[in-house]
Amino acid sequence: MNQRAFTPPAWSISDREFDQLSRTIHRYSGIVIGPEKRGMIRARLQKRLVALQLDTLAEYLDIVSGVSGRAERERFVSSLTTNVTSFFREKHHFAFLVEAILPALGDTTRPIRIWSAGCSSGQEPYSIAMSVLDAHPEMAQRLSILGSDIDADVLAKARRGIYAGSSLTGISDDFRSRFFEPVEDGRGTDLRIRAQLRDLVTYQQINLNAGWPISEKFDVIFCRNTAIYFAPQTQCLLWRKFHDVLRPGGWLLIGHSERVPAECHHLLQPAGITAYQKPG
Incomplete structure (x- = not known):
C-alpha cells in the first residue's frame, strides 16, 4: 500500500x-x-x-x-x-589570484595554502584549483586548498565533485575537457571533477562562529558572500580571526557587497576590488 x-x-x-x-x-x-x-x-x-x-x-x-x-x-x-553558487563566480578574484597574488610569492618551495571558507558544494575551491593549474601548473605540487562549510551535507556533495552539465555554463570547452569527466550514470548529463583537481582540495566542517581546528597559516582566504549574514560585531571578530590565520602579506578576498571596516584596516589593508592584504 x-x-x-x-x-x-x-x-x-x-x-x-x-x-x-x-x-x-x-x-x-x-x-x-x-x-x-x-x-x-x-x-x-x-x-x-x-x-x-x-x-x-x-x-x-x-x-x-x-x-x-x-x-x-x-x-x-x-x-x-544558501546562495546561488557557480563556478568562477565573481571572476575578477580568480584573475587577481593568478596574475598578482601567486606570482608575488616568488620561487619559494614552501607549501601554498588557500582556504575557501563557506565553500558550499565545492564550486569555489574547484575554481581555485582550475585557475592555478591552468596559469601556474608548476605550483600544483605545492598547492593545498581547504574547503569548509558549516553544513555536512553540502560538503559531502563537494567531496563527490559531481555536477549537472547545465551548471557548467561559463566554463570553456577547454576547461571542460581538461578538468571534468563524464559520469557513468546512464544519463550522460552529469560531469565529475577529475582526480587531479579533487586531490588538491581537502574538505572540513567548520563553523566560522566557533573555534577553528586550524593550525596552519594561509596565503589566501576566500570568504565571499558569507559575512553579509552576520551582525557588524560578529563580522569584525571574523575579520580579526582571518587576520590571525593569514601569513604576513597574505590575502583576504570577500564578496562584492562586503567590506572590512576602517577600524580593521590596520589588520587587513584594502588592496583591490574586495581584496585585503595583511601587512608584512
Missing part, C-alpha cells in the same frame, strides 16, 4: 517562537535573522517540518535548541545562507 505523503498542519509562527529561533541561530552561527525575513524563515521551516515529519513548530524548536540538535542547526543555518 502506498504511504501517504506527510503534510504538517497549517501553522503560524508567534513573536515568541520567532524570537527563540532567532536567538538560537544567532548564538550558534552568528547569523542575524531580522523581522523582515519572517516570511522566508517560515518557508524554510515548513520544509524542515515536512522532512522531520513534525506536527508543530514547538517540536522543531525543542530539537534545534537542544543539546543534541547540532546537526539540525547546521541544516537550518545552511538553508538560510
